[in-house]
């Protein structure tokens with residue numbers, strides 16, 4: 456840590472601890488290295504790197520943002536096999552990035568962080584790891600993901616089921632589906648990918664739906680070798696594909712969702728497309744009716760698929776919309792008393808965000824301020840989706856108002872930019888401690904709150920969407936309601952007096 460003068464009274468073991476070895480944690484690590492902070496450790500709960508793309512291995516897993524866009528802009532991969540690459544390729548890409556940027560040697564796997572406390576006297580963080588070990592570091596960077604804590608439904612009798620129960624985020628390769636009677640609970644983004652694959656194998660498939668999802672066509676195809684070679688030899692061609700794709704996503708997600716008041720027609724256009732797709736794909740009008748969401752497009756992250764909806768035309772696939780009353784040792788009983796015998800139960804029930812993941816472990820800042828209770832008793836908030844007052848030297852990458860809603864790499868790279876400006880200023884001042892001011896934080900929160908007044912979340916009909924964009928208080932506190940280019944610009948130009956330095 457040569458360039459940074461150590462004004463603190465004690466020397467911690469590391470410059471930085473990063474929690475989480477997904478793309479977020481790896482992006483932060485690359486940025487720390489660029490900033491000359493090379494003495495850091497990445498603590499990861501799982502047995503390998505990749506986060507989402509290490510943990511999720513269910514059949515049909517693929518990105519739902521085109522691969523030209525879903526990757527680091529500074530590390531393009533010309534060899535994606537499809538426009539929407541399968542999950543295994545993302546896992547390989549994560550391995551490639553870790554190797555190229557020398558990140559593996561910093562990683563410690565099977566290491567669960569249980570808490571972190573700011574040490575006022577020493578001006579560093581003490582990180583508590585399961586098993587009793589403590590690790591000290593000047594900076595703490597949390598990259599624990601939004602979608603990293605699987606949710607298992609609390610259904611009466613589920614523990615009595617005698618067949619196999621598999622959560623999509625904990626896929627078991629020994630799970631035999633061929634010729635079996637299978638139930639899938641959930642119809643979110645994961646289910647949209649999983650259900651067509653299960654239908655190919657199962658003898659009978661019953662899909663239990665609580666909330667239908669908007670599905671639009673997926674413009675997916677194999678990327679031929681000559682195109683891959685072109686991307687490799689003339690990188691500007693792949694950059695152009697990325698730009699076009701990002702512009703389309705921006706129109707759907709940012710303009711149509713966040714500027715709903717001004718550009719409702721974009722949102723309505725996307726909804727009409729999804730309705731036409733449903734009409735084309737599903738023959739039975741009653742099934743079609745039950746697959747039609749009653750909330751506005753964009754209240755929940757929309758999905759893309761050419762397979763999902765038409766799976767419900769198959770004679771051995773049934774859509775069940777009556778609520779589940781209980782699970783029995785060999786079947787599921789719905790609230791109207793009907794019983795469906797099953798052999799395998801697949802849970803596509805998603806992830807716990809707001810109750811478990813904000814934050815993913817206990818973080819205690821200045822004056823004993825507990826981040827989880829502070830967020831819950833005041834409001835979920837983070838300056839630029841990165842830092843909070845009362846939590847010096849903490850970079851919280853999965854924060855309220857941090858996610859652009861587009862490719863997650865947009866968020867990661869804007870946060871890397873924020874780090875560059877912040878740590879650059881620390882170095883210029885020869886300081887080691889930063890803390891966002893209450894004023895900057897409050898102004899940012901007021902600004903995003905005001906902007907959200909124009910969004911579909913406030914003006915549309917979102918009550919029945921059960922969307923993870925909304926927290927437990929009904930606030931849409933996940934997405935940052937500013938255009939992507941403005942977010943990137945601000946990450947590189949935020950006022951330096953938004954922070955205090957010591």
Ligand SMILES: Cc1cc2nc3c(=O)[nH]c(=O)nc-3n(C[C@H](O)[C@H](O)[C@H](O)COP(=O)(O)OP(=O)(O)OC[C@H]3O[C@@H](n4cnc5c(N)ncnc54)[C@H](O)[C@@H]3O)c2cc1C
Pocket residue numbers: 474475476477478479480481498499500501505506507508511517518519520525566567568569598599600601602603645815816853861862863864
């Ligand atoms: C099935 C699925 C498909 C997705 N597809 C897309 C897509 O197409 N496009 C898109 O933009 N986004 C997609 N996402 C969102 C995806 O999570 C992000 O794009 C991105 O991978 C998040 O990276 P991350 O590093 O922030 O979090 P993660 O990848 O979730 O990594 C967080 C890491 O932190 C670790 N961790 C958590 N708590 C602790 C702890 N207490 N101690 C130690 N380690 C801990 C976890 O084990 C995990 O490895 C998808 C998510 C899922 C689940």
